[in-house]
Amino acid sequence: MSKRTFSIGGVHPHDSKISRGCPICPLPLAPTVYISVAQHIGAPSVPCVAVGDKVKVGQVIAEPGGFVSAFIHSSVSGTVKSIGPRPDLAGRPVTHIEIAVEGDEWADGIDTTDTLITEIPSDNKAIVEKIRLGGVVGLGGATFPTHVKLSPPPGSKCERVIINGCECEPYLTSDFRTLLEKGEQVVVGAAILRKVMGDVPCTIAIEENKPEAIAHIREVIAKLGYDGIEVMEMKMMYPQGGEKQLIDAVMHRQVGSGALPISVGAVVQNVATALAVYDAVQKNKPIVDNSVTVTGECFPNQANLLVRVGTPLRYILDYLGGIPADAAKVISGGPMMGRAVANLDAATVKGTGALLLLTEAQTRRGEESECIRCGRCAEACPMGLEPFLLQKLSRNADVEALEANAAHDCIECGCCLYSCPANIPLLDWVRLGKGLAMGAIRARAAAAKAAAEAAKK
């Protein structure tokens, strides 16, 4: 069988997985951590501790602020110093809970041993509740609360759980290391997920540039004797790790515009999320840390670190020897979809998967020139959009045409700008256009809802 990949577009950036040989090692605790209450998509959580409180590792410090929201746990033990706004990595003020670290005392009931527990609880509801209480969110980037994903709306049926181990972004190696070092836990996590979704088959999708991981996970599945979980070797292609692209690649089904993966019977969870599910369900351990790749050609001390949530970025970089003189940009995440850090005093969140340092030459954008209509952006777009057209419409704020040309389908993967020979900032504009189109769609939906309600009365 030939290796699968998604059907439209995609690009081949050099994979640059230079930190693939670095085992995940724990980062020493920072003296102070700053835990954001907005670490997930949806309503921010509400702090439930007060200044001066003593907290332990794994203790709930903020409760969900809505249905699509998540618990937040203290990642350290110590004293709550303050609760208030603090700039995040983009400089925007977000409420953070500041905790001064004192020792490393874990909350009761959390199993901190390494023993592998393969016995899965029988009650699905209890499992989902444990996942909810563990504050598990999608760690692949979108940080969507996992328990919401595992509770599909009535009428929809899950046919396959896909564990996303593509890690198609260049440089990133934390999922790869997790697969190698915590393969058993990931596989048990996958088994839990497929059980919750109704004993559906499960596919662990791994790209071909990680043969060690593919072999290891196959071995683990055989060792644990799980049926219904298979490893699929994927062709290398960015953005394979995109939810819609991965479903297309694995199941040959395309999720419609604005629809959820469950509409085609798929539930996708990242490798790190599967591990978090294992920890939450089998070990009662909420998300208090996550593995972060710190890398870049200009950065000598590459590492995959296990970092407590809320550790300041500057602390991580200083631990590894500080920012080298020739680094120009620090990126939280990969080079294609990561966010440039404007504020190094910002703290990590659950979804922080990497810190990437790039030099001026690697990352400075070239000068913009005229579009030569080569069509490379349209060819690269995995959603089949036409960025050259959308960027023009966006500059003219032509909302109707933006919507007609599906600007709101954009997944912001960056393939268009990556491949544009004229260096036109396509994604910058398309993202703005996407916002305009989404706004129009939402406004219409709201108006329709209001009209329906008015009609009822």
Added chain:
Amino acid sequence: MSSTIIWTIAVITVLGLLLALVLYLVAQKFKVEEDPRIDEVEKAMPGANCGGCGFAGCRAFAEAAVKAPNLDNNYCPVGGNDTMAKVAAILGYEVKAKAPMVAVVRCNGTCAVRPKVNEWGGTESCAVKAQLYTGDTGCAYGCLGCGDCVKACQFGALSMNPETGLPEVDDEKCTACGACVKACPKNVIELRPKGPRGMRVFVSCLNRDKGPVAKKACASACIGCGICAKTCTHDAIVVEGNIAYIDASKCKLCRECEAMCPTGAIHGVNFPKPLDKDAIKERIKIRNQKAKEAAANE
């Protein structure tokens, strides 16, 4: 030879007549009955088609104005009271005169007082920049300096000052159409009454951070200290959320707040004389003393 000429003339004449007939019939068939006043109103408009009135252009405004029962919701900011008087005369409506407005940039975080803390490497667009982060200075509220407002202005009234990194409004050219207000993602630009002979006082800052934080980001930020509100004898200044705001309708242009502001965030423009801080401070001091004495006497 002559027959050629005659034939030519004859053919052209017949052709001309035929086509004229066709044109006439078509015009009759597709004739649209329109209120003739729409044309009249449109003629009275400035013809900039800027959309400042909230309609798609001058013609759209004219159509709406003719249909509307009064002119309360239809006002052409570009033409101002003169144009509206003309429109009102055509339609037989009354129109309330409005104070002429002008765009005011409420940020004085120049490059000198508001140092850059990172370097922007994306598109030169405030909208794109605002979508990503709070900007390349420590201030999350001020001007982003990419000139979206300048690009939005059809009248050439805005220009970026390369030295300060801030946009500047040319009062003469500004028509208060509001395009720049809409274009600014940070809501830095406000339409304010132009004031007598263009004189006006306003708070040129939007930083809502607490004093020390604001001050650290920008030396001339409003720190919300409230001195201006205490000084003002006309009750025109409100300090809310660490930021002062001057109500133009109450401001008497005494410039006392401007003199007292510790960071220089309050700006008075187009005054004939430069601000004499010492004289005003002296005046306030004497007034406060008298008030104290009066209070003590009671």
Added chain:
Amino acid sequence: MEKLLVSPNPHIHAPVSTKTLMRDVIIALIPAVICSFVFYGWREILLMAVSVASCVLLEWAITKYMLRKPSTIGDLSAVITGILLALNLPYSTPWWVVMIGAVVAIGVAKMTFGGIGQNIWNPALVGRVFLLVSFPTYMTTWGAPKGFVDAVSGPTPLGAIQEGLMQGASVQELTSAFNYKDLLFANLGGSAGEACALALLAGFVYLCCRKVIKPWITLSIFGTVALTSLIFWGIDPSRFTDPLFNLLTGGLILGACFMATDYVTSPMSLWGGVIFGVGIGFLTMMIRYFGSYPEGVSFAILIMNSVVPLLNMWFHQKKFGRK
């Protein structure tokens, strides 16, 4: 590191720019240029130098003094226009005629529309057609080659056949004068760039391998020309020339590989490109068989260039998850 650089994603860029793409096209043209030198000698190289120099200089002057924009000559597109223009002319064309061609190509066809990316028609072809219409004598005089191999001079094969057909000869008699090996390796007369079909095809393969162009436009032109001529030739071989002859003559290869595939003036989508190519192939054959010009490629490409905006409007890529 003084200040952190901040920009939206993506933070890396593919090693490709307008300049590298254009450089690849120039590299792809080198075999054809060498062949034209071998067959037509130094004069051809001189002609090309004049053409390239006038195109580049003119673009530089127009951007600097008329448009007052940053110069665009660095992207090398003017160099390509210059080379293509020279390859599209007989090597005996006087230098001043070439310069007029360059003025029309760059000044009229490219810069009046706003420069690279904005023009509707392929600049080099507009230049060529302008010269063809304005200076038919120079453009159809194929002087004796002064190259390094024995090439036969004379009218172009297609010109000869049209001439012959008018005099009542049959196609079979006329084509027997040419052998296909000559056509493939060394054209008998014609524009300098047609000197060697194999050299042009090598360039085309290079461009496809480097993923500079997609082959579908070129292939659909070849396919349509072959099919159309097969049908007509099958109906009456004494009046209509055969498919192989049509593929190898009249600048079809040069046009299909290098002119029709110009990014700016060709459609972006796959099906748009295919229709574009079919249109060019069909129009070329119609002009060759029934038109007054013996060679139709230039006209066919220019006509289809005009349709490109429509094709771009009609044919879109298939969007993900939509019908």
